[in-house]
Amino acid sequence: MELSEKLTILADSAKYDVSCSSSGATSKNYAIIGNTAPSGCCHSFSEDGRCISLLKVLFTNYCINDCKYCHCRSSNDIPRAAFTPRELAELFIGFYKRNYVEGLFLSSGIVKSPDYTAELLLETLIIIRKEYGFAGYIHVKAIPGADSRLIYRLGLLADRMSANIELPSEESLRLLAPQKSREKVLMPIKQIQTGIQASREELTLYKHAPKFVPAGQSTQMIVGATADSDYKIIRLTEGLYNKYNLKRVYFSAYVPIGTHPALPKTAPPLLREHRLYQADWLLRFYGFKAEEILNEDKPFLDPLLDPKCNWAMNNLQLFPVEVNTAPYEMLLRVPGIGVKSARRIMMARRGSRLDFEALKRLGVVLKRAAYFITCSGKYMYSALKMDYGFIYSSLTASIPPERLENPTQFSLFAPSSHTVLPERCGQLQLSHTR
Amino acid sequence: MDNLILTFDSTFDGFLSAVHHAVKNRVRPVCICPQGEVQTMINCSIMPIDTHMQNAELVRRTLCDAAGYDSLKRAYYTYLSSAEDAIMASYTYILYALKYGKSTANYMSNADIYRAYQLEKKVMYEADRMKGFLRFAVMEGGVEYAPMEPENDILALLMPHFADRLKSVPFVIHDLLRQKAGVCSRGSWFITDASDLTVPSLAADEVTYRKLWKTFYDAICIRERTNLKLQTQMMPKKYRKHMTEHQL
Structure with missing residues (x-):
């Protein structure tokens, strides 16, 4: 088989894996070629608007598992291919040299056995690291079920590892991925975490101790293939950050590729994915708890308002916030003020009192923030009221009417129904690369 | 006065x-x-x-x-x-x-x-964007050559990044608008006037790699999520002129 044909098949199979960032890893070029900048770097953008920073391929798409949501399930009749370790290493270095990619993202279907697959990945990484002297970024999937010593050796060569949590709950797994269980899915995550901790401790004692997965681990789950609520997903995400010290949890809107009767046949729920990422940001950078964002009574995120606005609206007793005196933690909670603008406000207000014009310059989004702040005791507009109905209608006023009036919009986020998203919702999708 | x-x-x-x-x-x-x-x-x-x-x-x-x-x-x-x-x-x-x-x-x-x-x-x-969008071509003799037309004079900001990254490979970054070139070999670099720069011909396997990259670029896109507006927002058209995936 031609190399380009293989590349088509194996990139096509890998495209549903979300992780693309190389951020969080730093390395100078200690070998022959390659380095990693901590900020990450996007090299191109495909027509779906997602960034391309890594050569994202499967080693092979032959697979012994039959997960219903997966493109490579054994019962699916698709063209199959496999790289050889040397072929892939050469291709990758060729791409890297020309600045097409920032690093390698290597995943694989399970061929023969998990151990056999892991050995093939290991061989590829050894060629890239040792023969080509590559010092840049490599992300490799922990093959579920592979021997722990193989995983360890992979981790010593890679910057980041990930094991997919796949679906948000045990029941969903049983329904769609019968060969996997919560235990089996969490085991490699636990193992990588222990490895990272041990390696960190060793590094404090011995400067040249081997680094195991220095850029941390990430995971991903599919959203919209099952009836799991946003609350459940956010709770799970929070748990993963706290218990397993994950760097990132990725969400991937389910793209209908399966034929199983339990699967929905609709357009991917992109807006829902976007709102979940917003909630994820609140967990990681804004000091929010999952319970503050959602609860049992309201288990789905509002499609019309971002989660931070939503929280603020439900806690109007805390607002308005006086920008010139409020503590940093409170500034972070104001919709329209992000981490950067909050920091800038802290600095700038030492120099002079801030007015709305100055806030705008500092990067505050006044369109949203105006309803929740005062500058020197003054509202931005004299007509402002601290009233739920007033703020809600003002905030949603700029949303085009067809989205407000479309009744199918709301059923989208109810647990059991899967309605087609209007096309323009897709445009709300942002990229989550850095 | x-x-x-x-x-x-x-x-x-x-x-x-x-x-x-x-x-x-x-x-x-x-x-x-x-x-x-x-x-x-x-x-x-x-x-x-x-x-x-x-x-x-x-x-x-x-x-x-x-x-x-x-x-x-x-x-x-x-x-x-x-x-x-x-x-x-x-x-x-x-x-x-x-x-x-x-x-x-x-x-x-x-x-x-x-x-x-x-x-x-x-x-x-x-400069951050160009670190990603710059495309090198491998020329005969193994030198890498990258043309670019940035709005600002960012050549000096790119050189240290690529000098570290491509330590073992000699390369030239050519700013076509200002007729300047950054030349780097074994990690040390300088910037020089490039009005009389002659570009050597492509190495034998260069076209193969370009085609492979285009193949990958097309395969990685999820058609169900097509969003050209977002793509343009992230990768403005002014940068596409010298990008391999938009030339083929």
């Missing part, structure tokens, strides 16, 4: 020498600009300033001591911007940084200081 215009030799050191002259002699030039780009006005006197490394170094050190390394970096990035007022913005910023010292960042409400921040951000952003 005359309107004073200072001219320098269009290097950053030359610019700093001009700043040194202005500060030391307590004069307030209406304009500092590179030789050859002077726009004369009524009642003006033009004064060419020679580049003195010691003077430039003195300004660097004074600025660092007074307001920190960041402010020197900001003055430099602002200077690199292609905006019309870039050089004057850099000059004004240096004056403010010398006046306010480490607390300059607290005066963001000052329009001149804010302008420097704005320009710095733009230049930094473009």
Whole structure:
């Protein structure tokens, strides 16, 4: 088989894996070629608007598992291919040299056995690291079920590892991925975490101790293939950050590729994915708890308002916030003020009192923030009221009417129904690369 | 009194020498600009300033001591911007940084200081983008060549990044708009005039790799999620001219 044909098949199979960032890893070029900048770097953008920073391929798409949501399930009749370790290493270095990619993202279907697959990945990484002297970024999937010593050796060569949590709950797994269980899915995550901790401790004692997965681990789950609520997903995400010290949890809107009767046949729920990422940001950078964002009574995120606005609206007793005196933690909670603008406000207000014009310059989004702040005791507009109905209608006023009036919009986020998203919702999708 | 215009030799050191002259002699030039780009006005006197490394170094050190390394970096990035007022913005910023010292960042409400921040951000952003969007071609003999047409003069910002990354490979980055080239071999680099640069022919396997990259680029897109507006927002069309995936 031609190399380009293989590349088509194996990139096509890998495209549903979300992780693309190389951020969080730093390395100078200690070998022959390659380095990693901590900020990450996007090299191109495909027509779906997602960034391309890594050569994202499967080693092979032959697979012994039959997960219903997966493109490579054994019962699916698709063209199959496999790289050889040397072929892939050469291709990758060729791409890297020309600045097409920032690093390698290597995943694989399970061929023969998990151990056999892991050995093939290991061989590829050894060629890239040792023969080509590559010092840049490599992300490799922990093959579920592979021997722990193989995983360890992979981790010593890679910057980041990930094991997919796949679906948000045990029941969903049983329904769609019968060969996997919560235990089996969490085991490699636990193992990588222990490895990272041990390696960190060793590094404090011995400067040249081997680094195991220095850029941390990430995971991903599919959203919209099952009836799991946003609350459940956010709770799970929070748990993963706290218990397993994950760097990132990725969400991937389910793209209908399966034929199983339990699967929905609709357009991917992109807006829902976007709102979940917003909630994820609140967990990681804004000091929010999952319970503050959602609860049992309201288990789905509002499609019309971002989660931070939503929280603020439900806690109007805390607002308005006086920008010139409020503590940093409170500034972070104001919709329209992000981490950067909050920091800038802290600095700038030492120099002079801030007015709305100055806030705008500092990067505050006044369109949203105006309803929740005062500058020197003054509202931005004299007509402002601290009233739920007033703020809600003002905030949603700029949303085009067809989205407000479309009744199918709301059923989208109810647990059991899967309605087609209007096309323009897709445009709300942002990229989550850095 | 005359309107004073200072001219320098269009290097950053030359610019700093001009700043040194202005500060030391307590004069307030209406304009500092590179030789050859002077726009004369009524009642003006033009004064060419020679580049003195010691003077430039003195300004660097004074600025660092007074307001920190960041402010020197900001003055430099602002200077690199292609905006019309870039050089004057850099000059004004240096004056403010010398006046306010480490607390300059607290005066963001000052329009001149804010302008420097704005320009710095733009230049930094473009350099970051170009680190990803630059495309090298492997030429006969193994030298890598990358053409680009950036808005701002970011060549000097890209060189250290790629010098570290491609330590073992000799390469040339060519700024087609300014006819400058950054040349690097074994990790050390310099910038030179490139008006008479001859580009060697492509290496034998270059076209194969280009095609493979295009293959990958097309395969990685999820058609169900097509969103061209987002793509254009992230990768503006002005950068696509020299990108392999948009040439084939």
